[in-house]
Amino acid sequence: xxxxxxxxxxxxxxxxxxxxxxxxxxxxxxxxxxxxxxxxxxxxxxxxxxxxxxxxxxxxxxxxxxxxxxxxxxxxxxxxxxxxxxxxxxxxxxxxxxxxxxxxxxxxxxxxxxxxxxxxxxxxxxxxxxxxxxxxxxxxxxxxxxxxxxxxxxxxxxxxxxxxxxxxxxxxxxxxxxxxxxxxxxxxxxxxxxxxxxxxxxxxxxxxxxxxxxxxxxxxxxxxxxxxxxxxxxxxxxxxxxxxxxxxxxxxxxxxxxxxxxxxxxxxxxxxxxxxxxxxxxxxxxxxxxxxxxxxxxxxxxxxxxxxxxxxxxxxxxxxxxxxxxxxxxxxx
Ligand SMILES: Nc1ncnc2c1ncn2[C@@H]1O[C@H](COP(=O)(O)OP(=O)(O)OP(=O)(O)O)[C@@H](O)[C@H]1O
Ligand SMILES: [Mg+2]
Numbered sequence: 001x002x003x004x005x006x007x008x009x010x011x012x013x014x015x016x017x018x019x020x021x022x023x024x025x026x027x028x029x030x031x032x033x034x035x036x037x038x039x040x041x042x043x044x045x046x047x048x049x050x051x052x053x054x055x056x057x058x059x060x061x062x063x064x065x066x067x068x069x070x071x072x073x074x075x076x077x078x079x080x081x082x083x084x085x086x087x088x089x090x091x092x093x094x095x096x097x098x099x100x101x102x103x104x105x106x107x108x109x110x111x112x113x114x115x116x117x118x119x120x121x122x123x124x125x126x127x128x129x130x131x132x133x134x135x136x137x138x139x140x141x142x143x144x145x146x147x148x149x150x151x152x153x154x155x156x157x158x159x160x161x162x163x164x165x166x167x168x169x170x171x172x173x174x175x176x177x178x179x180x181x182x183x184x185x186x187x188x189x190x191x192x193x194x195x196x197x198x199x200x201x202x203x204x205x206x207x208x209x210x211x212x213x214x215x216x217x218x219x220x221x222x223x224x225x226x227x228x229x230x231x232x233x234x235x236x237x238x239x240x241x242x243x244x245x246x247x248x249x250x251x252x253x254x255x256x257x258x259x260x261x262x263x264x265x266x267x268x269x270x271x272x273x274x275x276x277x278x279x280x281x282x283x284x285x286x287x288x289x290x291x292x293x294x295x296x297x298x299x300x301x302x303x304x305x306x307x308x309x310x311x312x313x314x315x316x317x318x319x320x321x322x323x324x325x326x327x328x329x330x331x332x333x
Contacts, residue, residue: 001063002153002186003028004049009058011044018044020210021058026154026188026203028063031180034190035197035233036207042190045207046156049188050079063153078147079156082163084139086131092118093127096145110149117148120182121175137168144179154186161196173200194234198222206230228328231256237285239322240296247323252331256322259285259299264306268315272296274306288312 004026011019019041026032034042047053049060051072060068067075086095093114094101100110118124121141131139140160147155157176161169177200180187191197197204198218206213206221206229214226218234225231231239239256247255272290284300298314306312323331 001028002026003063004154004186004188005059005061006049007059007061009045009048009060010056011041011048011053012056018210019048019056022212024205024212024215026186029184029186031177031187031189031200031202032205033197033201033203034188034205034207035192035194036213037233038192040207041210042192042207043158046079046158046188046190049075050077050156051075052079076153077156078150078152078154079158080140080143080147080160082159084131084143086139086142088131091128091130092123092134092142092145095131095142096123096149098146099150113149114145117145120148120179121145135168136164137172140164140172141175144176148183152185154188157187157189159191160189162191169196176200195236198234204234206233224330225322226330228254228256228324231322231324231330237297237299242293242296244293246293250321250323252323253326254324254328256324257296257316257320259297261317261320262296262298262314263317264298264300264304264312265315266313268313270296270314270316272312272314274308274310274312276308277306286312288314290314 006022006024009019009022010017022045034045036042044053048055051070055068059066062075096114096117097110100113118127121144123138123141123145126134126138131142161172164172173196189200201218203215204218204221205215208229214221214230221230221234225234235258237259239258242255243253247253270290270293272288275287275289275295278285282302284302284304286298286300286306288296288298290296296314300306325331
């Protein structure tokens with residue numbers, strides 16, 4: 001069990017409205033990512049679900065029961081934070097067992113649960129170490145272990161990987177995805193990193209200034225963003241936005257085209273000059289200054305030989321243009 005339904009959930013701090021009416025259904029077993037820029041209300045929304053903040057208005061239902069006024073301990077959810085807050089003087093085993101010990105569980109049962117969680121998280125060899133003797137990734141796994149042993153109906157993660165270096169973030173995000181595959185428990189994961197959202201989520205909730213901009217699968221948001229905000233937030237490098245005459249020609253206020261949907265084509269209609277290029281091996285990202293349009297980011301092949309100042313012609317792939325009106329809403333094709 002782990003269905004969470006939010007109905008017109010609102011939160012104000014000192015009269016300032018921060019969460020502005022959220023309606024959202026999270027299905028049992030789903031991996032849902034809240035993504036959005038800093039300050040948009042991701043953590044606040046997660047804390048409302050956890051019960052760590054009081055809801056100003058609206059209803060939070062967990063597994064069909066109104067949980068809006070329940071204290072955190074009675075919601076059956078487990079939260080994992082960015083700072084893992086492990087007890088430095090306790091072994092890994094004791095850290096993971098902590099919530100069970102607090103609940104007065106018999107020692108043998110505690111041991112069994114801790115060992116099962118350690119196995120899932122590849123922590124078995126480290127059970128007798130102190131947190132100071134672990135790497136950052138291992139410490140984060142201990143924090144997750146402490147959540148697992150509680151057998152929550154949902155896990156709530158608030159930017160759990162942001163203290164880790166880039167390579168470790170990639171491997172931990174795969175571990176969390178695998179954990180979700182094996183536990184099949186609802187997970188809500190907060191991040192400002194759209195790559196984490198795209199790679200981990202069944203369903204992404206894009207938040208902006210306390211409101212939902214769009215909810216959908218990673219590919220739905222990528223292929224059919226509802227507005228300029230989502231179009232610019234999802235996808236890396238960012239979608240190019242073009243205004244003026246070229247957009248007007250397509251009946252739009254703003255035209256959007258992703259770097260991967262622009263081809264270098266001898267007979268392409270957009271003529272420009274190559275500026276900086278970023279060679280990643282797998283891809284090359286070119287900044288091309290296009291006549292009458294401004295700079296466009298273009299994804300070219302990894303081994304393309306183009307240099308600063310070279311003249312190129314570009315063409316957008318058919319059917320890959322996004323059109324937006326003056327208010328930033330997507331216009332239908
Ligand atoms: N206890 C509080 N009192 C007053 N304002 C608060 C409180 N907590 C959060 N806020 C405000 O609410 C807004 C949303 O904060 P929140 O922490 O939810 O953002 P976030 O999306 O998690 O951002 P980040 O990506 O930086 O973590 C911010 O403007 C913040 O200043
Ligand atoms: Mg936050």
